[in-house]
Amino acid sequence: RITYTIVISGLCQAKKADDAHRLFKKMKNSGCSPDFVAYNTLLNGFCKLGRVDEAFALLKSFEKDDFKLGLRGFTSLIDGLFRAKRYDEANAWFRKTFEANVEPDVILYTVMIRGLSEAGKFHDAKKLMDEMNQSGLVPDTYCYNAVIKGFCDAGLLNQARSLQLEILNRDSFPNTCTYTILICGMCRNGLVVEAQQIFNDMEKVGCFPSVVTFNALIDGLCKAGELEKANLLFYKMEIGKNPSL
RNA sequence: GUGUGGCAUUG
Numbered sequence: 001r002i003t004y005t006i007v008i009s010g011l012c013q014a015k016k017a018d019d020a021h022r023l024f025k026k027m028k029n030s031g032c033s034p035d036f037v038a039y040n041t042l043l044n045g046f047c048k049l050g051r052v053d054e055a056f057a058l059l060k061s062f063e064k065d066d067f068k069l070g071l072r073g074f075t076s077l078i079d080g081l082f083r084a085k086r087y088d089e090a091n092a093w094f095r096k097t098f099e100a101n102v103e104p105d106v107i108l109y110t111v112m113i114r115g116l117s118e119a120g121k122f123h124d125a126k127k128l129m130d131e132m133n134q135s136g137l138v139p140d141t142y143c144y145n146a147v148i149k150g151f152c153d154a155g156l157l158n159q160a161r162s163l164q165l166e167i168l169n170r171d172s173f174p175n176t177c178t179y180t181i182l183i184c185g186m187c188r189n190g191l192v193v194e195a196q197q198i199f200n201d202m203e204k205v206g207c208f209p210s211v212v213t214f215n216a217l218i219d220g221l222c223k224a225g226e227l228e229k230a231n232l233l234f235y236k237m238e239i240g241k242n243p244s245l
Numbered sequence: 246g247u248g249u250g251g252c253a254u255u256g
Contacts, residue, residue: 005248012249040249047250075250107251114251145252180253187254216254 001027005038012045017054020045039067040076047080052089055080069100075108082115090115106132110143117150125150141172145181152185157194160185174205180213187220195220196229211237 004027011020024042027034034042039062046055055077059069069077074097081090094112097104104112109132116125129147132139139147144167151160160182167174179202186195199217202209209217214237221230 002248007248009248035248037249042249044250072250077250079251105250110251112251140251142252149253175252177253182253184254210253212254214254219255 001032001035001038004032005034005041008038008045009041012041012048015049017042017045017049017051021058033065036067036070040070040072043073044076047076048083050080050083052077052080052084052086069102071097071102071105071108074100074102075111078108078115079111082111082118085119087115087119087121104132106137106140106143109137110139110146113143113150114146117146117153122150122154138170139172141167141175141178144172144174145178148178149181149185152181152188155189157185157189157191174207176202176207176210176213179207180210180216183213183220184216187216187223190224192220192224192226 004023008020008023008027011017011023020042024034024038027038043055043058043062046052046058059067059073059077063069074093078090078093078097081087081093090112094104094108097108109128112128113125116122116128125147129139132143144163148160148163151157151163164174164178164182167178179198182198183195186192186198195217199209199213202213214233218230218233218237221227221233
């Protein structure tokens, strides 16, 4: 049974939810009854593609087999609803989480914060962050990144930066994504110089730019008309790929 | 003792 679940999980990660579903059926037909891990895995496979209606249909059938939605399942569904831009339903399901006596954790809060920020409901996102802190949960880097991105998208760059510094006080570390988010935010708000500075700073802290980071800054430089600098960066990127040089 | 949930760029 575990072997089935592992393969189902792999198919889901490869975004092959339909194949995963087929294998799931095969698993049942072969006399293996899925457990809650298998159920969660398949639900998440559909949710992360934004195919929430299919996920709900599955959930209904699972519940006939006595499956009870737990924290991870709620998280998947809510994440899926946000991906499908069904914001009201996402909020409703967040409330349902409490009604089911399931305590949200940092991951669920992060999903909510990211979703609300993307919907432009930045104030609601901030409220949730406070709520999370009050309930004693300690935000991790993923969570900070979601909030920082929210600040950036709202054009509140100073607050984004001060939050970046706050991470360190909390015994977490900004990672490559954190810096990419900031670089992108600076560029989009016309602060390309700042973006370059952040780019230079990150290496000093032992955080190395990824392809995504390079792309973000190169794109920003191009859009700001700094083509020479963009070219130089492109060149650096190529060198980085060939340590033998 | 193994399997399930959340981050970044352009397109």
